[in-house]
Amino acid sequence: MSTTTQEHADPLTRRPVLTVRDLTVVYETEQPVTAVSSASLQLHRGEILGLAGESGCGKTTLAYAVNRLHQPPARIAGGSVVFHDRDGGDVDLLALKDEPLRKFRWTQLSMVFQGAMNSLNPVRTVGYQLDDTLRAHDPSMSRARRRERAAEVLTRVGVDPVRLRSYPHELSGGMRQRTMIAMAMLMQPQIMIMDEPTTALDVVVQREILREILRLRDELDFAVLFITHDLPLLLEIADRIAVMYRGEIVELETAQKLHEAAQHPYTRKLLGSFPSLTGERSDFVRAGAHDRDGRQEEWSV
Numbered sequence: 001m002s003t004t005t006q007e008h009a010d011p012l013t014r015r016p017v018l019t020v021r022d023l024t025v026v027y028e029t030e031q032p033v034t035a036v037s038s039a040s041l042q043l044h045r046g047e048i049l050g051l052a053g054e055s056g057c058g059k060t061t062l063a064y065a066v067n068r069l070h071q072p073p074a075r076i077a078g079g080s081v082v083f084h085d086r087d088g089g090d091v092d093l094l095a096l097k098d099e100p101l102r103k104f105r106w107t108q109l110s111m112v113f114q115g116a117m118n119s120l121n122p123v124r125t126v127g128y129q130l131d132d133t134l135r136a137h138d139p140s141m142s143r144a145r146r147r148e149r150a151a152e153v154l155t156r157v158g159v160d161p162v163r164l165r166s167y168p169h170e171l172s173g174g175m176r177q178r179t180m181i182a183m184a185m186l187m188q189p190q191i192m193i194m195d196e197p198t199t200a201l202d203v204v205v206q207r208e209i210l211r212e213i214l215r216l217r218d219e220l221d222f223a224v225l226f227i228t229h230d231l232p233l234l235l236e237i238a239d240r241i242a243v244m245y246r247g248e249i250v251e252l253e254t255a256q257k258l259h260e261a262a263q264h265p266y267t268r269k270l271l272g273s274f275p276s277l278t279g280e281r282s283d284f285v286r287a288g289a290h291d292r293d294g295r296q297e298e299w300s301v
C-alpha cells in the first residue's frame with residue numbers, strides 16, 4: 001500500500017534476503033515462557049515487511065533472535081535463520097561464530113531499537129560516534145573518507161552535517177532518531193530491522209522520518225523488517241504485514257489483502273478497531289488488545 005514507491009519493482013517478485021523458519025525462542029525462567037513459537041517469515045529484497053501485534057506478543061524477542069542479540073534467559077530452542085547474500089551465497093545466522101557474527105551486524109543487517117535515540121553516547125559528538133562505527137567495521141577506510149561518509153549519511157536522513165560536531169543533548173528527539181537511522185545505514189546493510197523506530201516522536205516528525213525511510217529504501221534498496229503495534233501505520237507503509245499473537249505469526253499477507261480480507265479473528269479485531277486508514281486511531285490500537293474494561297482478549301490460534 002506504500003504510495004511513494006510506485007516506481008520500485010514489486011519486492012515480492014524479487015529474491016528473498018532473509019528466511020526465518022520455525023523459529024522458537026524460550027525464556028528459561030522458573031516458569032519457562034515460549035515468547036516466539038515456530039515463527040516463519042521471508043523478507044524480500046527491497047521489501048518493507050511489517051510485524052504487528054500487541055505489547056508482549058514476542059515481536060522484539062523475534063527481532064533480537066534473528067540478529068542473535070538475545071540474552072539469557074532467552075534461548076533459541078529451534079528453527080533456522082538464513083541470510084541470502086546479494087552475491088548468491090547463503091549464511092546460516094544461527095551457526096555463525098562470534099567474529100563473523102560481529103562483522104555481519106551493521107554491515108549486512110542493522111537494527112534501530114525501541115528508544116534508540118537515547119542510546120547515543122551523551123559525552124561523544126555525533127561525528128565521533130559515526131566515525132567510531134566506521135573505524136570498527138572498516139579499518140581500511142581513511143580518516144578523510146570516514147568524515148565524508150559520516151556527512152553523507154547524515155545528509156541522507158535530513159540532518160545537516162554541521163551536526164557532526166553536536167552532542168546528542170543538543171539535538172531534538174527527531175534528529176537523534178534520524179541520527180540512529182543514519183548510523184544503521186552507515187555500512188549499507190542489506191537488511192534493517194526497525195523496532196518501533198518512531199513511536200516516541202510526535203506525529204509530524206514520525207511521518208517525516210517514515211517518508212524518509214521509504215525514500216531511502218527506494219534509493220538504496222535495502223529491506224526493512226518494521227516492528228510496531230501500530231497496524232494502521234503499517235497498512236500505509238508496508239508491502240506485507242505479519243501479525244503476531246502470543247508468540248505466533250497468525251497471518252502474513254500483503255497490506256492490501258490484509259486490509260480487505262483479513263483471515264484471522266485477531267487481525268480482524270485489530271483492523272475493526274479504527275474507522276479508516278486515515279482516520280483517528282482508536283483507543284484500542286493505542287492501548288493494545290484489551291477490551292474496554294482492560295481485560296486481555298483471547299483468541300484461539
Ligand SMILES: Nc1ncnc2c1ncn2[C@@H]1O[C@H](COP(=O)(O)OP(=O)(O)OP(=O)(O)O)[C@@H](O)[C@H]1O
Pocket residue numbers: 027029033035053054055056057058059060061062073074229
Ligand atoms: N527477560 C525476560 N524473561 C522472561 N520473560 C520475558 C523476558 N523478556 C520478555 N519476556 C516475555 O516474552 C514475551 C514477549 O516479549 P517481547 O518483549 O518480545 O514482546 P513485544 O511484542 O516486543 O512487546 P512490546 O511491543 O511491548 O515491546 C512477553 O510475554 C514477555 O513477558
